[in-house]
Amino acid sequence: MPVALVRIHIKYHNMLRRLTGVDMQALDLPAGCTVQTALEAISRQYGHHLHEMLFSPNGTVATHLVIFHNGQLTRDDPDGLLLSEGDELMLFPSISGG
Amino acid sequence: MFPYLGYAGKWLWVDLTEGKVESRDYDPLLAESYLGGNGFGTRLLWENVGPDVDALSPENWLIFSTGPLCGTVMPNPGRMEVVAKSPLTGIYGDANSGGFLGPELKFAGWDAVVLTGQSPAPVYLAIEDGQATLRDATELWGLTASGTEQEIRRLWGDALVKTAVIGPAGENLVRYAGIQITAQRSAARCGLGAVMGSKRLKALAVRGHGPIRIADPKRLSHLSLELQRRLLANPIFPAVSAHGTPGIVSLMNAMGRFPTQNFKAGGYENADRINADALYSRAFVRNVACFGCPVACDKVYQIPDGPFANTSLRSVEYETLNALGACILNDDLDALLAANRLCDELGLDTISTGRCISFAMELWDEEILNLDDTGGLPLRWGDMSVVLRLLPMIARREGFGNLLAEGVRRMSETIGRGAEQFAMHVKGMEIPGQDGRAQRSMGLAHVTSTRGADHLKAFPTIDETGYPDEGRRRYGADYLPELVQPLATKHKAFLVKDGEDFGAVIDSTGMCKSGGTFVLAEIYWPDIGAAIEATTGMSMSVKLLKEIGERIYNLQRCYDAIHGITRADDRLPRRFSAEPSPTGNARGQTIDIEPMLQEYYRLRGWDATKGWPTPEKLQTLGLGDVAACLWR
Structure with a gap:
C-alpha cells in the first residue's frame, strides 16, 4: 500500500547553504512527519558536516540551530512539531551580532 | 614610575592651537579606576569638556585611547576607542574601531593621544616610536580617506604605517563624519570625524617597533590559548568566521528585526538579494582579520563586472547592508557596495548616512519634501542613482546635501511640517539596524x-x-x-x-x-579579569x-x-x-x-x-x- 506523502520546502542560509550547495529544496516525507523527521532526512542526504550543524552529539536537535516554521520562530520540540503539505522551514545557524 | 605592565605608561598631549606636543605620564589611579580606552576618555572628557563647550569648537577634546589588553596575545585585541563630545548629539560621544592602529600606538610607546585646540592650518600628527610631531597637511586636505593613507605611506616610504584619517566629510564638518582607520575600518559613529575636521587635523600616522611588557607572560599565554580553544569549539564559530556580520541579514529579516523603509517594517522582501550568501557569491575575494583575531570576520570584496566593475572594499557590515539596502528599499547589491565604498572614501558613517537618506525618502513619499526642497532631486525609494549623487553632496555640504549633513534630528527641526514623526533617532543619534518591536x-x-x-x-x-x-x-x-x-x-x-x-x-x-x-x-567577566591581572599585574x-x-x-x-x-x-x-x-x-x-x-x-x-x-x-x-x- 503506497505511503501518503507531504511535500515541504526547506530554505538554507549561511553555512547551511554552503554545506548543502542549495538555497532551497522540496522534500517529500511521509504524512505525519515532524520537523525532526525532516532534519534527519536532510542530514542523511548531505552527510556528517551538515549533521553536525543540525544535531548535538547526544542526537537531539542542536540548540544553536534556529528554525522558522512557516515564517515563525519556533523553539518547540522538533519531534512534536508536525509538518503539513506545503509547509516551509527556514534553517539558520544561530548567529548574532549587529 | 607607572607601576603596571601592559600599558606604555604615558600618553601624548597635543595642543593644536599652539602646535605643542608633550608626553604625559599615565596616572595609576586612572588605570585602576577606569582601565583605559573608553574609561580613560570618559574621565578626561568629564573633567575637561563642560556643557558650555561646543563640540566643534577648539575647546572640545579628541581622545584616541587604547587599553591594557590592546596589542597583546589575547584573541581580538586590536580595538581602539575615540572619545569626544559629539557634534551630532551634543552629549557624550565615542566610536570604536578594529584594525591595527591601536596596537601600533602601543608598540610606539603610547597608550593614548589627546588633542585639543585648533590648528591654524591643516596638519597631521606623525608618531614614530617615541617621537611625535605635527606636520603640514595642506597637500592632504581634500583627499579621500584611502588617498590620504596612501599619500602618507608614500611620504614616509613605509607601507606599514597605520593611520586614522578623515575624508571630505570630516573636513566639511558633517555631523556624522567618521574616522577611517587602517585598514578600511571606521570609528564611525557620533561625528568624531567632524571634531577632527574642526581641529584641522587630517590624520594620525603611527609607526611603532617596541614591545609591550607583560606581567605574567606564561599565564596570559595559557589564558589566550584556552580562550582561542573555546572560540574555535563554539559550534557557531564557522558561521561567524565565514560571513561576519552580514551573516545575520536573513536571520534578522525573518525575525522582523531588519529595519526596512525607514523602520516602517522589520522585514524586506528582497533581503536575500543583499544577504551574506549574495555578497559571498557575487564579490567575495578573501578573508582578512584585524590584529590578532582568530575569527577573521572581515572580508575583501570586489565587484567583478557591470557598471561598478572592479570596485573593491572590505569591512562590509550588516549595518551598512541595512542602512544602504533595506532601509531605503535598495536591492541592488552592486550599487550598495559602491555606495559603501564611497562612504568610506568620503569619511561618512554609513548608518547615519543611510538613515538621513531613508528619512528624506519617507518625507518625499509623504509629500513633505518636494523638488524645490531637494534642488530637483526626486527621492524615490531604492533609487541608487540619486543616492550615489547625494553622498558627495552630503560630504561637501552642497545643495540639499547640506541639510542631510546635519543629521536626522536637525533635519526634522529645519524642515518642520510634521517631519519629526518620521525622524528615527534617540537623543539625536540615528537608530542603527535593530527594531525593538522584534x-x-x-x-x-x-x-x-x-x-x-x-x-x-x-x-x-x-x-x-x-x-x-x-x-x-x-x-x-x-x-x-x-x-x-x-x-x-x-x-x-x-x-x-x-x-x-x-x-x-x-x-x-x-x-x-x-x-x-x-x-x-564565550569570553566573560572572569576571563577579562584574569587577562588584566596577567597582563598588568593589577589585582582584578x-x-x-x-x-x-x-x-x-x-x-x-x-x-x-x-x-x-x-x-x-x-x-x-x-x-x-x-x-x-x-x-x-x-x-x-x-x-x-x-x-x-x-x-x-x-x-x-x-x-x-x-x-x-x-x-x-x-x-x-x-x-x-x-x-x-x-x-x-
Missing part, C-alpha cells in the same frame, strides 16, 4: 545608551534569536527561558545593564565585542571589574545629565509603540519600554524621576566629586 532588549538598549541610539553599548546578543546554552552559562537557569526570548520583557533590564557594564570594560581594554565577548559569548577580581564597568557607564550618564539629558529623553520614536510591525516573527508587535525602563533605573540605582544616578549611587562608585557637581 527584540525587546534592543529597544531598551537604544534608549539607555549613553551616546544616543545604539546597539553596541549593551549589545544584547543572547536574546536576538535565543542562545539558551550561552544564557544558562552566563546568567544561570533561573533567568531562563525569558532572558533568551526576543519578545519577552522579563529580565531584559538586567541583561541590558550587565551588557552596558561589561561593554564599558571591553571598550576600555582594547578587546573586540564581535570576537567572542558578545558575539559567540570580578567584583572590582564590574564596579569599574558601572563607574564608567554611570559617569557617561552623568556627562549626558549635565548636558540636559533627563528621563524625558529616554524614549523611542512613536513609530515603535504606535505602529505594529507588519512582518516576520514580530508581526503585530509594538514595544512599550516603560516597564523595562523602570526596572532598569531600579537596578542601576538611578533616580526614577530624573533618570540620573543618585548621589548615594555615585558615592559607592567613588564618584563623590561627580555627585557634588551633578546634584548641586
Whole structure:
C-alpha cells in the first residue's frame, strides 16, 4: 500500500547553504512527519558536516540551530512539531551580532 | 614610575592651537579606576569638556585611547576607542574601531593621544616610536580617506604605517563624519570625524617597533590559548568566521528585526538579494582579520563586472547592508557596495548616512519634501542613482546635501511640517539596524545608551534569536527561558545593564565585542579579569571589574545629565509603540519600554524621576566629586 506523502520546502542560509550547495529544496516525507523527521532526512542526504550543524552529539536537535516554521520562530520540540503539505522551514545557524 | 605592565605608561598631549606636543605620564589611579580606552576618555572628557563647550569648537577634546589588553596575545585585541563630545548629539560621544592602529600606538610607546585646540592650518600628527610631531597637511586636505593613507605611506616610504584619517566629510564638518582607520575600518559613529575636521587635523600616522611588557607572560599565554580553544569549539564559530556580520541579514529579516523603509517594517522582501550568501557569491575575494583575531570576520570584496566593475572594499557590515539596502528599499547589491565604498572614501558613517537618506525618502513619499526642497532631486525609494549623487553632496555640504549633513534630528527641526514623526533617532543619534518591536532588549538598549541610539553599548546578543546554552552559562537557569526570548520583557533590564557594564570594560581594554565577548559569548567577566591581572599585574577580581564597568557607564550618564539629558529623553520614536510591525516573527508587535525602563533605573540605582544616578549611587562608585557637581 503506497505511503501518503507531504511535500515541504526547506530554505538554507549561511553555512547551511554552503554545506548543502542549495538555497532551497522540496522534500517529500511521509504524512505525519515532524520537523525532526525532516532534519534527519536532510542530514542523511548531505552527510556528517551538515549533521553536525543540525544535531548535538547526544542526537537531539542542536540548540544553536534556529528554525522558522512557516515564517515563525519556533523553539518547540522538533519531534512534536508536525509538518503539513506545503509547509516551509527556514534553517539558520544561530548567529548574532549587529 | 607607572607601576603596571601592559600599558606604555604615558600618553601624548597635543595642543593644536599652539602646535605643542608633550608626553604625559599615565596616572595609576586612572588605570585602576577606569582601565583605559573608553574609561580613560570618559574621565578626561568629564573633567575637561563642560556643557558650555561646543563640540566643534577648539575647546572640545579628541581622545584616541587604547587599553591594557590592546596589542597583546589575547584573541581580538586590536580595538581602539575615540572619545569626544559629539557634534551630532551634543552629549557624550565615542566610536570604536578594529584594525591595527591601536596596537601600533602601543608598540610606539603610547597608550593614548589627546588633542585639543585648533590648528591654524591643516596638519597631521606623525608618531614614530617615541617621537611625535605635527606636520603640514595642506597637500592632504581634500583627499579621500584611502588617498590620504596612501599619500602618507608614500611620504614616509613605509607601507606599514597605520593611520586614522578623515575624508571630505570630516573636513566639511558633517555631523556624522567618521574616522577611517587602517585598514578600511571606521570609528564611525557620533561625528568624531567632524571634531577632527574642526581641529584641522587630517590624520594620525603611527609607526611603532617596541614591545609591550607583560606581567605574567606564561599565564596570559595559557589564558589566550584556552580562550582561542573555546572560540574555535563554539559550534557557531564557522558561521561567524565565514560571513561576519552580514551573516545575520536573513536571520534578522525573518525575525522582523531588519529595519526596512525607514523602520516602517522589520522585514524586506528582497533581503536575500543583499544577504551574506549574495555578497559571498557575487564579490567575495578573501578573508582578512584585524590584529590578532582568530575569527577573521572581515572580508575583501570586489565587484567583478557591470557598471561598478572592479570596485573593491572590505569591512562590509550588516549595518551598512541595512542602512544602504533595506532601509531605503535598495536591492541592488552592486550599487550598495559602491555606495559603501564611497562612504568610506568620503569619511561618512554609513548608518547615519543611510538613515538621513531613508528619512528624506519617507518625507518625499509623504509629500513633505518636494523638488524645490531637494534642488530637483526626486527621492524615490531604492533609487541608487540619486543616492550615489547625494553622498558627495552630503560630504561637501552642497545643495540639499547640506541639510542631510546635519543629521536626522536637525533635519526634522529645519524642515518642520510634521517631519519629526518620521525622524528615527534617540537623543539625536540615528537608530542603527535593530527594531525593538522584534527584540525587546534592543529597544531598551537604544534608549539607555549613553551616546544616543545604539546597539553596541549593551549589545544584547543572547536574546536576538535565543542562545539558551550561552544564557544558562552566563546568567544561570533561573533567568531562563525569558532572558533568551526576543519578545519577552522579563529580565531584559538586567541583561541590558550587565551588557552596558561589561561593554564599558571591553571598550576600555582594547578587546573586540564581535570576537567572542558578545558575539559567540564565550569570553566573560572572569576571563577579562584574569587577562588584566596577567597582563598588568593589577589585582582584578570580578567584583572590582564590574564596579569599574558601572563607574564608567554611570559617569557617561552623568556627562549626558549635565548636558540636559533627563528621563524625558529616554524614549523611542512613536513609530515603535504606535505602529505594529507588519512582518516576520514580530508581526503585530509594538514595544512599550516603560516597564523595562523602570526596572532598569531600579537596578542601576538611578533616580526614577530624573533618570540620573543618585548621589548615594555615585558615592559607592567613588564618584563623590561627580555627585557634588551633578546634584548641586
